[in-house]
Amino acid sequence: MPLFFAFGNLQLGTIFAVISSPSFRSIAGFTVKQALLSTFLAMIVGFPAAVHYARSNGRLSRLLGITTYIPFFFPSISMAIGFLAVYGRNGVFNNLMSFAGLERIQILYSLGAVLLGHVFYNAPIVILVLGNALRRLPSDVLESSKIDGSGRIRRLLRVELPLVTPAIINSALLIFTYCFTSFAVVLILGGAQFATLEVSIYMNFRLLAAPQNAVVLAVVQFVFIMLFGILISLSEKSSSFEHGEQYLEKNRFTGIYSWLFVLFEWIPILGALFSSFYDWTREEFIFGRITKLFAEKLVLLGTGLANTLVNSITLSFLAAVVTVSIAFFLSWQARDTSRGSRYLRIVSLIALSVTPSILAVSYLTVFGSFPVPLLLVLLYIVISLPVALNYISGQVIGAELAFLEAAQLDGASKLARVWYMIIPFFRSTIVYAATVVFAISMGEFGGSLILGSKDFPTFAVAIYRLNGSRYLLEARFLSSALGIIIISVVAISRWFAQKPERSIRSTP
Template identity: 45%
Template sequence: MGKSNILMRHSFLALWVAFLFLFLFIVLPLTITFGIGDIEKFLDVLKTPSVLSILKFTLIQAVLSTFLAFAAGLPAAYYYSRHNNSLSSLLYYTTYIPFFLPGISMVVGFLVLLGRYGILNNFLSLVGIGRKQFLYSFSAILLGHTFYNSPITVRIVGNALKNLPAEIIEAGKVDGASKIKLFWSLEMPLIVPAVLSSLILTFSYCFTSFAVVLILGGSQYATLEVAIYMYLKLLARPEVAMGLALIQFLFIFAFGFFGTFFESRISLPIGNRIIYKGGLFSSVALLYLLFEWLPVFSGVFGSFYDFRRSRFFFDKIVNLFSAGRVEILGTSILNTIFRSLRLSLIAAFLATAISFIISWSARNSKFENISVRLTSLISISITPAILALGYIIAYRNLPPQMSMVLLYTVVSFPVVINLFHAEMASFDSAIIEAARIDGARFCQILRYIAIPLLKPAIATGFAITFAISMGEFSGSLILGSDRAPTITVAIYRMLSSKHVPEARLLSSLLVIIVLVTIFIINRLSIRVFRSKI
């Protein structure tokens, strides 16, 4: 009975923390935002030709982008799952691109690679073909989404294929089936849940895309997320922005609910991994790696080299940091960088702490799935633009920097809480029970047992939140563009004002800051983990 009462108290703690998080960070601001307007007015707005056109384009580009991203990632996923070599390791690290590397930095990499005087056009001009217009088109949007979201397929589908029991595949070989036939007739049907999960996640990212559409597509294209920003900040029509935000929230929530409902009812078989040597997909995997990493390295190289004038511009680097107040930002670059670091670190602490409390308190209880899945589903259904709109209207007296911290916490929360949820599932509860028998209290168990043993997961969750927060763009542009610009806002402002070298430099600096911080935190977590065993 004592153990049951303890679990019940902890379960209620998880529910209360989850409820307060959802209520204060999401439900209350959105209720106030959509409650102050007339629903019929919102619906009338959605019937206008311009809004219907935006909705139609958002759906079309999301469907096409999802298909292309899946098609590009599937061969790489297969190679990653069936090989254990340096190439498969590189594919694994590539899967971190959509989760860690800032979207706007990747877009800048595409500008360097595909711009009028970019790497590809310089090569075409050199071989006598002539320069082409790759950017500011629908094709550029699809290419950007394929690049940024295909690693999701590699990670989710590749892991599912890797976990398939070798016995099943060997049995298919005995019947004389080729590898291709085995893949389509045996392996693919078994990993349908993973395929659907990757498609749902990819579609959600493409549907709510912001930086790729805004910068690579140009002003003639607008998804719902971009349109919310334009109607709110540029066209001063908040009623249209609220109508678009409402329809986007309902759509993403319904889509996410379907995915969660489906995943909870189907499980994948897991067994010993089967490894192949060589294979026809080696060249395909190499081409995929080139496709994924060329924009990254192009963006870094383009931060100190001018392809149009064929010269280095190290003087721009010196001027950027030696300058005081930058007019287009209203502050200095150093202040902007330190602001981004400060806000991201605070958000990382908040998201990690809240996720840990909910996951730890809810483990092994009947409220576990409710606490974790409900908070995760609602959080993932809220895009940064919608949340920023809610904070502007509901929390208008809140300093923009505080609103941005709340926004970063919500945006990164689904990833972090699912990470902790997975770690708690494999946690040895016998250690906790032994500590309770010895008279240890809840806080003592957390301090001396749970936190030390889960430090690697805590450090990883902290790093993920920090990376997501540093690269967040749309919410930062809406909330802090005027009074508290972040580094992503500074990059966009400089691109828009033709300060291209400075924008490239800041973009590369952002990537370096994120990668170095993640590396340091993970190294520290590994060191702590090894010291405990």
């Protein structure tokens, strides 16, 4: 809504001037081009790993499952700085090249770097969507195909892939949408010369002092994403077949490939961490320097690093509480209507269509006098609501809650039923959803950079500024630590959510 209020205040001449300009056509064309290339490469790279994930249940399969957390929970700033540490001119990869007697190569600040970053970030989506679809295929169908003499490749091409075509389309559309709206990958790995619509929104609003242009670009991108969301929704509806037990089959090629895939995904994360805790130039560990950073006020931040961390934790916690409350309320109300799931899908689609940069620009344009912390919390709520709503509604709608009727007949008040029965019953669901929202909020970068870059920098923005100053190693260490902690917390919370719920306490 704030976006359209901001758009309504623009003159038609300004709108047409922006849309008809050569720079807009160039930026829009590049946005589509890099998204198409990134989607194609991510699908190709992720496909063999998805097949292995679907046909195995060992340690490697579990590692692939954890890797699927990267696109959704690993902070984009941590990913970008990890790539700088590993693939930069003086990064781990080029240092190994130099040690082997080979010339260093320029990887970053190019289209190739943007594509590489997008493949890293989005290939796990193929495992999550396509791999799970393949895993749920009825084993008797695959066994029958094997008995009929079909080899692995023929069975895959003629039996399995046709059955999961909706999942293929869904994963491709989802990856395309993420690449289309990419911010940190393009801004940090590619640079301003490879600006997409999302990056251009930030540049026009903060660097070029052209907020009207930023609003026009935001509306154009919103329309694009809404169309993508509708296509994704349609592809999800058409994906229906009878699920069966997992069909297990050893494949040496996909096994070796999947180990290489795991290395590709985790080297930028772990490499940045292990290459940053020791300063080889000064021959000293950097832990003392990091402790000092937390203890003093930094001019480039306008505050202390500890304050940015406390602020981010506080805002993320508030966003988690509010978002989960809203998602649970909407999901609970949807239980009583036949069209509840459809309404929830519409809410999620609208929220998904608004990127952090779009939200930040519209908030500052319409609610510019509001406190920045409030705007940040609102931004975190909107961007995390679809994820929380999707998970909570899946647990709430259709749940067997006959005990509530019995408690009502026994005279238990509504408050007592909520506090002593509903909340304990869905405790694991609530905890996991809150953890996910907290993780998304802590790692959010694009919107936070626009909203609070001057007066209220978040921890992710602080890391970005440290990376652009003389605190390069410290930024690498902090970004890697932040990413690893978030992934670990989400994984542990997911394990907790999958445990059986405890018995419900009796009402007083």
